[in-house]
Amino acid sequence: MKKRIAIFASGSGSNAQKIMEYFKYHDHAEVALVLSNNPDAYVLQRADNFEVPTHVFDKHEFYHTDTIVNVLDKLNIDIIVLAGFILLVPKNLLQKYPNKIINIHPALLPAYGGKGMYGDRVHQAILDAKEEESGITIHFVNEHFDEGEVIYQARFRIEPGDSIEIVKFKGQQLEHLHYPKVVENLLKKM
Ligand code: GRF
Numbered sequence: 001m002k003k004r005i006a007i008f009a010s011g012s013g014s015n016a017q018k019i020m021e022y023f024k025y026h027d028h029a030e031v032a033l034v035l036s037n038n039p040d041a042y043v044l045q046r047a048d049n050f051e052v053p054t055h056v057f058d059k060h061e062f063y064h065t066d067t068i069v070n071v072l073d074k075l076n077i078d079i080i081v082l083a084g085f086i087l088l089v090p091k092n093l094l095q096k097y098p099n100k101i102i103n104i105h106p107a108l109l110p111a112y113g114g115k116g117m118y119g120d121r122v123h124q125a126i127l128d129a130k131e132e133e134s135g136i137t138i139h140f141v142n143e144h145f146d147e148g149e150v151i152y153q154a155r156f157r158i159e160p161g162d163s164i165e166i167v168k169f170k171g172q173q174l175e176h177l178h179y180p181k182v183v184e185n186l187l188k189k190m
Contacts, residue, residue, distance in 0.1 A: 003187045004032040006077040008085040013043025014172065015083035015104060015179050020050040022180035029187050032075050037062065037087055063090050072096075078190055081183055082141060086118060089141050101141040102186065104179050106171045108153055109137040113146030123167045132158055134167060136174045138182045152182050 005023065007016045013034075020031050034047035035055045047054045061067045069092050072080070080093070082103040089101060105113055105122075112122050112134075126134050135155035140148035154177075156170040 002026075003029040003078045003190065004076055005029060005079050005081055005183065005187075006033045006035060006072055006075070007031060007043075007081045007083055008035045009041060009043040009083045010036060010038045010086045011041055011043065011084045013041065013046045013083065015175055016043050017046045018176040019081060019083065019180045019183060020046065020052055022184070024050065026184075029078075029184065032077060033071070035068070035071075037085075043084075059087070062087060066092055069093060069096050079183065079187060080141075081179075083179070088143070088145060091143065094141070094143060099140055100190070102151065102183070103139055103141050103146070103148070104175055105137045105139065105146050106134075106168070106175065107137065108133075108135040108155065109139060109146050109150060113137075115145045117146065120164060120168070123164045123171070126158070127162075127164060127167060134158055134171065136171055136178065138179060151186070152178060154178055 009016045023029050023031050031052050033053050033055060034043060036044055037057060039056045044054050055071055057068060080097055080101040107122050112125055133155055135153055137150055138152040139150045142148040154174045158167060
């Protein structure tokens with residue numbers, strides 16, 4: 001029986017895409033579901049392209065019902081991968097999947113993390129601070145934004161004159177390379 005991955009994403013889903021590609025012909029794991037709080041998220045189109053089922057939910061369902069826990073339970077999900085997912089994960093999900101929910105952040109946490117630190121704001125803050133290096137962090141999810149135990153970090157240099165687009169691109173390259181492998185390694189231990 002293959003291990004089953006659920007991906008939560010709110011936007012474009014380029015990381016979700018890399019994970020779906022990586023596990024498409026994998027012997028031991030598969031992406032079983034892509035979930036989004038945003039009915040217009042491009043990630044849903046990407047999931048369709050891979051013939052991965054999708055589930056769209058609203059905030060009320062997420063925070064005040066057990067619908068999502070039940071959906072995941074029915075599909076025997078082993079790991080939850082957040083990939084550009086903007087909502088805080090509620091307690092019922094954290095309790096049901098202890099140390100089985102992970103997130104990726106486009107900076108070297110604990111720097112440049114926390115509520116409101118997402119998307120271009122992160123890269124702009126890094127450039128404003130004239131950092132010479134940045135990176136990515138993959139971490140377990142807890143009840144606070146970006147505070148769970150770090151699983152993996154990778155770094156890149158920021159060269160003088162690097163634009164926000166360049167910094168973002170360097171980070172994305174690392175995310176796309178490492179996130180699927182980190183998911184695979186965690187699944188091996190489960
Ligand atoms: C990534 O940079 C990730 O670190 C952050 O949100 C972004 C999602 O990008 N959590 P995408 O939707 O996977 O392209």
